[in-house]
Amino acid sequence: MAQALATTLVVASLYALLGAGYVLVYRASRVLNLAQGDLLTLGGYFLFATAATFPGAPVLALPLAAALSALTGVLVYVALMRPMAGHPVFAAVLVTVTLGILLRAAIVLVFTDRTRHPLQNLGLSNPPRPLAGGAVVSTFDLVMVGAAVAFFAALFVFLKVSPLGIRMRAAGERALLASQRGINFHGVFALSWALSAFAGGLAGMIYSSNVRLEPSLGILGLRAFAVALVGGLDSLGGVVPAALLVAAVEVASVRWGNPLLSDVSPFLCLLVMLLVRPWGLFGTKEELERV
Amino acid sequence: MAALGGGYFKTSYEADLALVDTRLRRVALGALVVALLVLPRFASGFVLDLVSQAAFAAIGALALNVLTGLAGQISLGHAGFLAAGAFTTAALVERGLVSPLVTLPATALVGGVLGLVVGMPSLRLKGLYLALGTLAMHHVVLYAAGEMQARAGGNTGFTIPPPRLGGLVFRGTVAWYYALVVLAALVLFLVVNLQRSRAGRAWMAIRDRDVAAASVGIDVARYKLSAFVWSSVVTALAGALFAYHRGFVSVEAFGFFVAVEYIAMIIIGGLGSALGAVLGAAFVTLLPYVIDALVAGVSPDAAQYYVFPAKFGAFGLLMALFLLFEPLGLVGIWRRVRNWFALWPFRHRPLRASS
Numbered sequence: 001m002a003q004a005l006a007t008t009l010v011v012a013s014l015y016a017l018l019g020a021g022y023v024l025v026y027r028a029s030r031v032l033n034l035a036q037g038d039l040l041t042l043g044g045y046f047l048f049a050t051a052a053t054f055p056g057a058p059v060l061a062l063p064l065a066a067a068l069s070a071l072t073g074v075l076v077y078v079a080l081m082r083p084m085a086g087h088p089v090f091a092a093v094l095v096t097v098t099l100g101i102l103l104r105a106a107i108v109l110v111f112t113d114r115t116r117h118p119l120q121n122l123g124l125s126n127p128p129r130p131l132a133g134g135a136v137v138s139t140f141d142l143v144m145v146g147a148a149v150a151f152f153a154a155l156f157v158f159l160k161v162s163p164l165g166i167r168m169r170a171a172g173e174r175a176l177l178a179s180q181r182g183i184n185f186h187g188v189f190a191l192s193w194a195l196s197a198f199a200g201g202l203a204g205m206i207y208s209s210n211v212r213l214e215p216s217l218g219i220l221g222l223r224a225f226a227v228a229l230v231g232g233l234d235s236l237g238g239v240v241p242a243a244l245l246v247a248a249v250e251v252a253s254v255r256w257g258n259p260l261l262s263d264v265s266p267f268l269c270l271l272v273m274l275l276v277r278p279w280g281l282f283g284t285k286e287e288l289e290r291v
Numbered sequence: 292m293a294a295l296g297g298g299y300f301k302t303s304y305e306a307d308l309a310l311v312d313t314r315l316r317r318v319a320l321g322a323l324v325v326a327l328l329v330l331p332r333f334a335s336g337f338v339l340d341l342v343s344q345a346a347f348a349a350i351g352a353l354a355l356n357v358l359t360g361l362a363g364q365i366s367l368g369h370a371g372f373l374a375a376g377a378f379t380t381a382a383l384v385e386r387g388l389v390s391p392l393v394t395l396p397a398t399a400l401v402g403g404v405l406g407l408v409v410g411m412p413s414l415r416l417k418g419l420y421l422a423l424g425t426l427a428m429h430h431v432v433l434y435a436a437g438e439m440q441a442r443a444g445g446n447t448g449f450t451i452p453p454p455r456l457g458g459l460v461f462r463g464t465v466a467w468y469y470a471l472v473v474l475a476a477l478v479l480f481l482v483v484n485l486q487r488s489r490a491g492r493a494w495m496a497i498r499d500r501d502v503a504a505a506s507v508g509i510d511v512a513r514y515k516l517s518a519f520v521w522s523s524v525v526t527a528l529a530g531a532l533f534a535y536h537r538g539f540v541s542v543e544a545f546g547f548f549v550a551v552e553y554i555a556m557i558i559i560g561g562l563g564s565a566l567g568a569v570l571g572a573a574f575v576t577l578l579p580y581v582i583d584a585l586v587a588g589v590s591p592d593a594a595q596y597y598v599f600p601a602k603f604g605a606f607g608l609l610m611a612l613f614l615l616f617e618p619l620g621l622v623g624i625w626r627r628v629r630n631w632f633a634l635w636p637f638r639h640r641p642l643r644a645s646s
């Protein structure tokens with residue numbers, strides 16, 4: 001039982017980081033970024049590259065990889081999402097799908113599709129840690145939980161207190177009004193994309209250090225969007241409870257069901273949510289129509 | 292040069308109803324039919340197989356085009372419908388019901404019911420939420436298929452014997468070539484006629500504005516559901532064809548990327564156009580082979596290494612370029628080229644048709 005709780009917490013941390021990425025982007029561009037999973041993979045490969053460039057210097061490699069992830073987010077906004085403003089939402093979503101395909105192709109082209117382990121070059125190890133109650137998790141499992149907690153705490157303070165964060169919230173509520181009050185919403189949206197890519201990249205760096213690194217990690221992203229929808233697509237606060245819920249269902253379905261069922265369990269959560277409350281647990285209630 | 296003056300003048304109902312209206316088009320269509328009929332005498336098995344694949348893809352793309360292009364209902368779950376059809380066929384074959392006379396109607400039934408179920412949320416959900424619902428449904432269908440595959444003894448898939456109709460056995464490249472091309476032509480004919488029927492016009496009205504459609508007396512719920520059912524029945528039948536054609540069914544063949552490929556076909560071809568769906572299907576099917584040839588031509592040594600990312604990347608790049616710069620797709624380009632030749636030396640069509 002303690003093991004199940006610990007696993008739930010670790011999986012929920014991964015989903016929360018990815019879910020935050022979805023919500024940040026949704027608030028900026030009203031688009032579901034289906035390339036979030038590939039941004040996660042990219043973060044892992046950035047770490048692999050920087051670790052290979054600066055072997056044995058995690059102090060240098062980790063921040064550099066994180067900065068590269070954030071920069072990717074800005075580039076994606078400027079190159080792909082800004083031109084899509086005014087196009088139908090579906091076209092914009094498809095552009096993110098193609099972004100995912102392009103990122104994956106670029107990764108295979110540069111790094112080949114061999115399975116990698118960034119930790120080897122980083123000079124760090126990943127020993128198991130016994131916890132109270134007999135549960136055992138790996139060190140980077142703990143790092144994942146810590147990173148998620150730190151990211152959400154920093155994001156909360158940033159959005160509540162700093163002027164830039166308040167501007168970001170304003171632009172997320174209503175871009176037109178915000179721009180009329182003099183907010184440079186292109187800058188704010190680029191920052192949203194940077195934060196989103198950073199969160200995904202961070203999750204990718206930790207996940208690939210913990211488990212393995214290969215181009216197909218992007219699947220994780222598809223499963224995590226259930227989290228964003230269950231919490232409410234425009235609600236950052238909803239991500240954490242939704243991540244815990246989806247992770248708990250997933251861990252439970254491994255325990256009492258089978259691995260196939262656990263693969264599909266996030267989508268079952270998503271379907272139930274769509275039928276009951278399409279705007280999510282904490283999202284802004286949208287006008288629903290019945291035909 | 293009658294076209295310059297602005298329009299065809301139709302003087303009888305027969306002329307207005309005809310699908311192929313000018314002599315040039317009749318001749319071109321006749322030439323195409325003859326070319327497709329005699330192709331097996333000249334072309335190699337590889338070429339025939341390519342055309343068969345394109346025809347198969349065209350069936351799926353036409354079905355998706357009815358749902359997304361005509362009725363405006365976004366579906367990321369097209370691969371799920373295909374999988375449902377293929378696995379229904381596999382399940383029946385596994386139980387000894389190998390005749391297509393049994394499997395095809397059963398597959399159509401399963402496809403119809405699934406379309407109804409997936410279509411239900413479309414009565415409440417729109418846009419992004421509907422797309423997510425169909426994507427979730429795709430994963431649920433794949434889960435059910437995966438369970439079935441695991442139950443069947445943990446093997447990697449189901450083997451399907453070639454279909455038999457009386458004494459006729461569909462086997463070999465040429466037989467499948469004719470079967471798939473004829474079926475694709477049949478579906479194309481159906482879709483072109485649907486487009487101008489009551490249902491097709493109702494779907495387009497709903498796509499453009501559902502409130503306005505309802506206010507002119509269109510039963511929005513009924514037509515949304517009928518678009519889903521129509522599309523999923525045809526797609527499920529395509530799935531059954533896939534099972535018979537390949538002779539093997541496995542969950543791995545129906546991933547999310549397949550759904551993306553079908554969406555790419557109708558985007559690259561041109562949303563809402565039947566011709567576009569066929570062009571897009573041919574384009575997306577042939578693209579990997581063209582890139583194969585290109586990469587092998589440039590550097591035979593590196594081919595092994597670069598072929599996969601090059602195919603994958605070129606596919607993504609083309610889709611992005613069409614989305615960003617040519618939302619009307621190949622059909623839009625084709626129309627522009629045609630107008631350029633028809634109107635030369637002028638640039639624009641006359642504003643008013645001269646009468």
